[in-house]
Amino acid sequence: MTKSVSMSRRAFLGTSAAGAFIALHPYSARAAANQAHLRIMETTDLHVHVFPYDYYADKPRDTLGLSRTASIIGDIRAEATNSMLLDNGDFLQGNPMGDYIAYEKGLKEGDLHPVVAAMNTVGFDAATVGNHEFNYGLSFLDKAAAGADFPVVLANLAKEQGSDPTRDVTLFKPYVILDRELTDGAGDTHPIKVGIIGFTPPQVMNWDRRHLEGSVTARDIVETAQAYVPQMREEGADIIIALSHSGIGSADHADGMENASVPLAAVDGVDALMTGHSHLVFPSATYADRAGLDVDAGTIHGKPAVMGGYWGSHLGVIDLMLERDGNKWRVVTTASEARPISKRNEDRSITALVEDDESVLDSVRTIHEETLAYVRRAVGKTSAPLHSYFALVADDPSVQIVSIAQKWYIEQMLKGSEHEGLPILSAAAPFKAGGRGGPEYYTDVPAGDVAIKNVADLYLYPNTARAVRVTGAQVKDWLERSAGMFNQIEAGKPDQVLLNPSFPSYNFDVIDGVTYQIDLTQPSKFDPKGGLINADANRIVNLMFDGQPVDPAAEFIIATNNYRAGGGGKFPGTDGTTVFEAPDTNRDVIVRYIVEQGTINPSADANWHFAKADGATVLFDTGPKARDYLSDVKGVVIEDAGDGPDGFARFRISL
Structure with missing residues (x-):
């Protein structure tokens, strides 16, 4: 049966729900x-x-x-x-x-x-x-x-x-x-x-x-x-x-x-x-x-x-x-x-x-x-705040806890397999890091009880855990891909813009288990979509595992998620290298880890930081509440630089 295209849900045309007059669109008025x-x-x-x-x-x-x-x-x-x-x-x-x-x-x-x-x-x-x-x-x-x-x-x-x-x-x-x-x-x-x-x-x-x-x-x-x-x-x-x-x-x-x-x-x-x-x-x-x-x-x-x-x-x-x-x-x-x-x-x-x-x-x-009751359940405690205000510029507690939980889980899952004994690294990215979400779009969990709502806040998506087997060379290129988050800067120059606005935060993977520096004076090896643009670029420097330079031919396991392992973000080392597909979501893994530990210590270990650049300074914007945690940031010299646009706060980093 033919039916009319929907008209107003109100009883009559021309007024709003509050009774105010509503003018017809010119197309309707002049038809x-x-x-x-x-x-x-x-x-x-x-x-x-x-x-x-x-x-x-x-x-x-x-x-x-x-x-x-x-x-x-x-x-x-x-x-x-x-x-x-x-x-x-x-x-x-x-x-x-x-x-x-x-x-x-x-x-x-x-x-x-x-x-x-x-x-x-x-x-x-x-x-x-x-x-x-x-x-x-x-x-x-x-x-x-x-x-x-x-x-x-x-x-x-x-x-x-x-x-x-x-x-x-x-x-x-x-x-x-x-x-x-x-x-x-x-x-x-x-x-x-x-x-x-x-x-x-x-x-x-x-x-x-x-x-x-x-x-x-x-x-x-x-x-x-x-x-x-x-x-x-x-x-x-x-x-x-x-x-x-x-x-x-x-x-x-x-x-x-x-x-x-x-x-x-x-x-x-x-x-x-x-x-x-x-x-x-x-x-x-x-x-x-x-x-x-x-x-x-x-x-x-x-x-x-x-x-x-x-x-x-x-x-x-x-x-x-x-x-x-x-x-x-x-x-x-x-x-x-x-x-x-x-x-x-x-x-x-x-x-x-x-x-x-x-x-x-x-x-x-x-x-x-029912959802409110669901998200308010406590599953454990954290001895330190979990926040993502500085996740794009320094090793971060909200990313750290995800990495720790993933590594803990994959270690158990690979026991008895042919991959047991390989060193396990863990890759995680900040999901709530401002950007299009606005100046309030950050993880911010105070010390104390951790509820399901907090775990969902740490990990927004119901991804499932994965493990991929990669070489040392692929570990470096994985990090080179992540380093596309940053604009190239000029050594010694003041107040340059740090973050590339076209690079989404969920593609900024930090890899735990290795230590490294990012040389911002070098061009990015990959474009924001993962395309190779500078084959000889080397932003990742001093990449070390267990105190020794990473051998390009060495093999590692990286704990990650199905999106990344399936090619999401076009990260080097994820093509056909999956060795374990978990039945569990990364969120479930985090909850289980917190429950087992009782009290977690998510303090960042500063396993990565920016390389020196002759005193250059860079600016980046984050949520205003970042000021409450400024003294906790490790591995970077940072200061408040006033207000940024659209409700953000601005900070300055000295290199």
């Missing part, structure tokens, strides 16, 4: 008898954030939550004569509520996952599957998706591959064509067929190999779109919207690329593009001067596109002015924007721009309370 305004709204990368609550910090947070985003959906719908709401994936995993359901409470056939319950309450028209939907396995995903009151589509993952994508037996429906009715400028209704197709990064086959290998295969995003979009047109789709759980990367297509949204937009027949995965905002200045993009117009290759932030921080909005040509619709003009739910003030405080939608809160309130 002629043969024209209709269709507004398409996007959420993306919700990661189970329904309540505006940071479970890791155990406190409310105004910058996130579907309940906040949902509260503006009604008003944004009221600005348009016709509207639809879509989700772009990564809704099922990403905070302790997701872990509580997956690991503690469980999900049986017929159970309703809380984030799906919230999405049902809001009223989505369709959704796609992001890479993190696979973190808990296919059975869990199937049960969760079964509760959705909206179709879930995904075109490029197949249970059985055919001779081309259209002959694949896909894991989900590759696309849907929704029969809707549009109200035109004269108030008359007309049918429209809206095609929705979904894509996820093919890298899921590496990132979640243990769940997917032998069950599904992945295809290239653009190749898949080129096959399916003409078929959707043949089936009568008037317009086609691509749900691309893929970032905005290069304009040049490469087979199997992770961030394929730009070449995807160039596929003939795609009318609008919802993007995500990168946890950024489009249109915004972040993407200025990129090939194929027009930030002012909000287009990619001339087609409207959005990326609605993450955790419900923004609602992506695409406006289409459609014109009826016979029995078909065509796009006449477009507009795109991303509307935030909060703003940072000049005094660095956060102001909430919206209130909660109580019906969304009510849909998950019981699970929210």
Whole structure:
């Protein structure tokens, strides 16, 4: 049965929930008898954030939550004569509520996952599957998706591959064509067929190999779109919207690329593009001067596109002015924007721009309370604070404890194996280190009780432990890859910017078990994506094991996680070198270690530091609370340098 495209959830158009007047969008106000305004709204990368609550910090947070985003959906719908709401994936995993359901409470056939319950309450028209939907396995995903009151589509993952994508037996429906009715400028209704197709990064086959290998295969995003979009047109789709759980990367297509949204937009027949995965905002200045993009117009290759932030921080909005040509619709003009739910003030405080939608809160309130109890359980004690404020510039306690626990676990797992007796190193990276997450996005656990919420704070993702067997040369190159975190500096020069903003903190691996220095005056050997750019570069100097220089031919075991061992970050030494795949998550390993130890001592041992550079100084920004721990930092000469931008604090390091 044909149904109308969603109108406002309010009783009437033109007013907000508070009774304030809402002006119609110009497309709706000016539409002629043969024209209709269709507004398409996007959420993306919700990661189970329904309540505006940071479970890791155990406190409310105004910058996130579907309940906040949902509260503006009604008003944004009221600005348009016709509207639809879509989700772009990564809704099922990403905070302790997701872990509580997956690991503690469980999900049986017929159970309703809380984030799906919230999405049902809001009223989505369709959704796609992001890479993190696979973190808990296919059975869990199937049960969760079964509760959705909206179709879930995904075109490029197949249970059985055919001779081309259209002959694949896909894991989900590759696309849907929704029969809707549009109200035109004269108030008359007309049918429209809206095609929705979904894509996820093919890298899921590496990132979640243990769940997917032998069950599904992945295809290239653009190749898949080129096959399916003409078929959707043949089936009568008037317009086609691509749900691309893929970032905005290069304009040049490469087979199997992770961030394929730009070449995807160039596929003939795609009318609008919802993007995500990168946890950024489009249109915004972040993407200025990129090939194929027009930030002012909000287009990619001339087609409207959005990326609605993450955790419900923004609602992506695409406006289409459609014109009826016979029995078909065509796009006449477009507009795109991303509307935030909060703003940072000049005094660095956060102001909430919206209130909660109580019906969304009510849909998950019981699970929210259960999650709070789950994360507050104490599992042990720490004799020193666990914080990540200086994790990118010095050996750090929050990274140290992860490394210690991984090494402890892998030592047990390799006993009796052919690898027993090889020296075991441990690689770990800081996950919460500011950056895009903002000046509050750091691990900060005081000395005393350690609860499950603290372990989740130390290790954000439900990765599983892995062990890889590498040579001494690969250990050095692994560290060279990590050292791309830093800009090259000039010896003796003052106040140079230290951190490369395009290098994510989760790719800054520190390897415990060796000692080394990083010479910042040397160029990086690898680019931020792991590509070799300076083959002869040597930032890693004085690399030692057990007091002796590391022999390039010596063999080591490195304890790490499935993401890194599966090729995530393109680290040298991870290609085909996995010797142990654990059934346990790294979080579980940390919890077990803390429980066994009772009281842990996470103090950093300063096994790495920066090499001298003739008195040069460098600047880096971190959270303001870092000032409380400044005296604890080892292996680096550091001082407070005042305030940084956007709520960060600035520090100076002398080399």
